[in-house]
Amino acid sequence: MSSDSPKASSDRRTADATPHAASLIQSLRDIGYSAETALADIIDNSITAGARKVEILSDAASAEPAVAVLDDGRGMTMVELLEAMRPGSKNPLDSRASGDLGRFGLGMKSASFSQCKRLTVATRKDGTTSAATWDLDEVSRTNKWEVEIHDDLSGIPWSDMLGTQGTLVVWRSLDRLSGGIESDHRKRAEHINRLLAEAERHIRLVFHRFMSEDRPPLEIALNGRRLEPLDPFGTRFPKHQADRPDRLELKNGFVEFQSFTLPHHKEIPPADWNDLGGPEGHLRTQGFYVYRGRRLIIAGSWLGMARQTELTKLCRIRVDIPNTMDSEWKIDVKKASAQLPPAVRERMRLLVERLALTSKRTYQRRGKKLVDSEYFPVWQRIQRDGAIIYRPDLSHPVFADFAARLPDELQGEFANLIALIGSSVPVASLHSDFAGSPEEVRAEEADEQSLHQLADAMIPRLVEQGIERERIAEILCQIEPFKSAAAMAQGIINEKLDRYHNNG
Ligand SMILES: Nc1ncnc2c1ncn2[C@@H]1O[C@H](COP(=O)(O)OP(=O)(O)OP(=O)(O)O)[C@@H](O)[C@H]1O
Ligand SMILES: [Mg+2]
Structure with missing residues (x-):
């Protein structure tokens, strides 16, 4: 009997349905990451591993361009590394420590493959260094779920930068990150650098709370340049307004809400105002900011509850959820979307209504004051x-x-x-x-x-x-x-x- 023909057991019949490595690993490439969400997913792992410093490194101009994320977190043993390289290394149903940003045991692989065909992870823990590589071309050729193990790190870019403990994730064969540009090295480098520059803002925003609230703060650098956190509520400016925080108890924990109003543009330096609004501007960045374990997953949208209007342009509502609610919120692998549980949606709708009313009144008052002065307005x-x-x-x-x-x-x-x-x-x-x-x-x-x-x-x-x-x-x-x-x-x-x- 061949291995794929039906087998009879005592009470049920089964057949082998092992996935084909060559095709399934290709499918992992297309679950919708962009360069910025992919990088953020790698950084999630560094934060979960307790890193205090994360360095994004790139060599875009060379004949074999590479991008890497290096951290000083707790690192992995060889056994842990091989487990980590496995797609589906953890069960999404397992409970996780509160500071763990992961859920699916998939992110490192799917994020990396979305941008590159060769993923190498080198890691150091307890004085031992281990390294392994997934090479998608190899998997296609052999149709086997096999990683290559390295005894020698010399061919791995930036591996000399690993400290006493930590992990280095290297992307090579950057077919996606280089936009398919192969022969024109200058153009390819420009493309990669542009994507990295765009990712910079995303990273400053997504991880801003670790970069400003933690003691010591998390440091993230891009090619040696330290990135500044980007707090979408402008709380470092004295003229911002913060409402009283509010919380809602659900079956698996608390959801916390806090409404903020940005300072008026005349009250902060223009460079800071532009930085806060970003390329899309303030009109498009108002709305809810949903954080899972202090990591931003949804930014700047009223989630279908209101329109983004001039009147509410300065309003942003922070929503904090713990990682114990992932199934109710239907968190996705990329940590870039979620669905609101009905009770939360109801509370958020109330907050939006209240906000719309107050901002409308504020503007009306301001408008009146402008022209309604008793002292001879023109x-x-x-x-x-x-x-x-x-x-x-x-x-x-x-x-x-x-x-x-x-x-x-x-x-x-x-x-x-x-x-x-x-x-x-x-x-x-x-x-x-x-x-x-x-x-x-x-x-x-x-x-x-x-x-x-x-x-x-x-x-x-x-x-x-x-x-x-x-x-x-x-x-x-x-x-x-x-x-x-x-x-x-x-x-x-x-x-x-x-x-x-x-x-x-
Ligand atoms: N930088 C790192 N330092 C230490 N361990 C790491 C690092 N990156 C990954 N790991 C280990 O590899 C495992 C797999 O990572 P991966 O991102 O694929 O899944 P995850 O983080 O568990 O869940 P998710 O799919 O939601 O991201 C992690 O659970 C962790 O144990
Ligand atoms: Mg992860």
């Missing part, structure tokens, strides 16, 4: 019959005083001219600019002469109202166009006030 905001209209206020002293000095026959024309400015506000164009890059939209700064003219017109009115001198300076500096030209405006206003008071 622009009026009028809400009528479901429409909002902005128009220059003709009774404003700066217009009224000027008009009073015009001959009668020009006064009507002057009023028409000002009204024309109001009716030709380019609403559609403003709207599209605000949808794109709102922080770049601003009113033109007034020049010195206009500030003089405006101060001349307003100061007497404010004095007439019996307002104290210091308060007048304060009021004027808070409204446009003085506010945007603060330094120059202050001088002009003080000079006028001096003159006005001295002249009685």
Whole structure:
């Protein structure tokens, strides 16, 4: 009887269905990793192994380009290494230590094969160094689940950098990471370097909590350059807002929630603002940030519960889950997606509703304050019959005083001219600019002469109202166009006030 023909046992019939190594190992390559999620999966293992330093190394320009992740974690013995090289080295149903970022016993292999055809792992533990390689071309040729064992490390790039303990994961034959570019070495190097540069942001974000909360902090470097953590809640900026944390008890542990509001873009340096928003910008990075064991798995999405709008642009909600809930959350091998258990979804929906309300109110208040000042705004905001209209206020002293000095026959024309400015506000164009890059939209700064003219017109009115001198300076500096030209405006206003008071 051949090995694949049915066998009869006492109560059931079975047949051999061992997977074909050559084809199954190829399928492992295509479960949807990108260069950045693949690298992050390798770094997960370093963190689980207690590493304090992780180095991403690359040699993109050489004839045989290679990329590696080196750590100083606890390393593996030869027996552990051979077990680790096995696809499905651990049972996903087994419980794991709370700091273990793994689940499937698959990540190191599937992440590596998604980018390369040759995976070498060299590792040192208790003074013993072990190394083994999966070579997909070899597996294709032999159709055997066999790794090569190395007694000599000299051919393994960066193996001389292994410390007293730790692990080095090397990717070679980078067919995927090099985008299939083979003959043009310069182009290939550019491609690899671009992917690594893009991965940098992902890594700073995914592991930011280990890089800032841990003592000592986890250090991650890319070709010798230490990466800074990227905290999507901007908590290092004093003007960020953090709501009270909240938790929900489920069968297998607690889910924790905390809402944050980023500082307004004027309250942090532009470089930091851009870094926080990233290439997609703040509109696209608002939303939930879900962490599993403090490792980010979902970033910047309202998960179908709300739209990403300008109003909620600064809102981010942190959701923390432990690794004991993986089956309820349907965590995937790549740790890049999850499904929300219904009770959690309900709580998250409430948080979103509350958030949308408060941010709407904040913006409305801010909008009102801008134009609703009792002290002569140049622009009026009028809400009528479901429409909002902005128009220059003709009774404003700066217009009224000027008009009073015009001959009668020009006064009507002057009023028409000002009204024309109001009716030709380019609403559609403003709207599209605000949808794109709102922080770049601003009113033109007034020049010195206009500030003089405006101060001349307003100061007497404010004095007439019996307002104290210091308060007048304060009021004027808070409204446009003085506010945007603060330094120059202050001088002009003080000079006028001096003159006005001295002249009685
Ligand atoms: N850098 C490392 N240091 C020490 N041990 C490691 C390292 N990388 C991998 N291992 C060992 O190899 C095993 C297999 O890793 P792999 O990433 O394939 O699966 P996992 O981490 O257990 O689960 P998952 O598939 O969810 O990532 C790990 O469980 C761990 O025991
Ligand atoms: Mg893993």
